Amino acid sequence: MAKSSSPRNGVGKQNQRGMLAVEQPRGNTGMTFKNRQPVTRKDPISADPHITVEAHVGSTALLPCTLSKDFTQTPHIQWRADDKIVFERNIDSIDDGKGYEGRVDVPEDELRKGNCSLVLKNVRITDHTFYKSFVLEHVKATNTNKTQEINTVQLNVFQRVLAHVGSTAVLPCDWRHLSIQTPHVEWRIGDEIVFERLGKESFQGEGYEGRVDVPEEELLKENCSLVLKNVSVTDEARYSSYILMTDTKKPVLVQNIKLSVSGKWMSIR
Numbered sequence: 001m002a003k004s005s006s007p008r009n010g011v012g013k014q015n016q017r018g019m020l021a022v023e024q025p026r027g028n029t030g031m032t033f034k035n036r037q038p039v040t041r042k043d044p045i046s047a048d049p050h051i052t053v054e055a056h057v058g059s060t061a062l063l064p065c066t067l068s069k070d071f072t073q074t075p076h077i078q079w080r081a082d083d084k085i086v087f088e089r090n091i092d093s094i095d096d097g098k099g100y101e102g103r104v105d106v107p108e109d110e111l112r113k114g115n116c117s118l119v120l121k122n123v124r125i126t127d128h129t130f131y132k133s134f135v136l137e138h139v140k141a142t143n144t145n146k147t148q149e150i151n152t153v154q155l156n157v158f159q160r161v162l163a164h165v166g167s168t169a170v171l172p173c174d175w176r177h178l179s180i181q182t183p184h185v186e187w188r189i190g191d192e193i194v195f196e197r198l199g200k201e202s203f204q205g206e207g208y209e210g211r212v213d214v215p216e217e218e219l220l221k222e223n224c225s226l227v228l229k230n231v232s233v234t235d236e237a238r239y240s241s242y243i244l245m246t247d248t249k250k251p252v253l254v255q256n257i258k259l260s261v262s263g264k265w266m267s268i269r
Helices: none
Strands: 051-056 061-063 076-081 084-089 094-096 118-120 129-139 144-164 169-171 184-189 192-198 201-204 226-228 237-244 251-262
Touching: 051 061, 061 144, 144 169, 169 251
Parallel strands: 051 144, 144 251
Antiparallel strands: 061 118, 076 084, 076 129, 084 094, 129 144, 169 226, 184 192, 184 237, 192 201, 237 251
């Protein structure tokens, strides 16, 4: 592989490896990563605090929700993500949000017991976000619905990749769903850059020199997969790929990969 170079000043200055991303301005790239702090709410209806749930691609996730208040009839429940409806159930109907059709449910028999947990099937990387649950109560005096937030659940979605010590691992990534002409890709572990490419310019993070690449020709084909050579024990971690959007100058999460390394223990005779 050709010698790596930094797309711009300051790109190569990294913090210690950590799993929480922090805001990190880097010159004119516009790529900042901010730790989203949990929001603490005192809500008499909710029995759950802020919760984080992890799920791998293709699995079924359960986003917890419990009503501590008794209702005389089936509660009217909403789950939202980014202010858009994910799932809604009331006494008369149910509604699956766009992109969630056939994948979400709050079973009616469970809801009557005060269990408003959301079942999310066939988890996708695009499901990686914050979800909020709400209960709606009809106010007869004003003939309106009163909306009360129950809780917030952060869903972290990842894909598993297994590699052996000394092998070459490919961490899959595909940006074909994004509308950009010149892809700017970045792979990270927390706030540490593992690899970055913009056109012909690239940067390899500390400890990854000569071992990582997203080939330019593949990137132009909408393939942002990271090739990691000579896998070592210390490479076991969670990797995230981002594409910098040209118009907004903001990074968009494309993939989360949990890399597990086997063959870590060897008997010495």
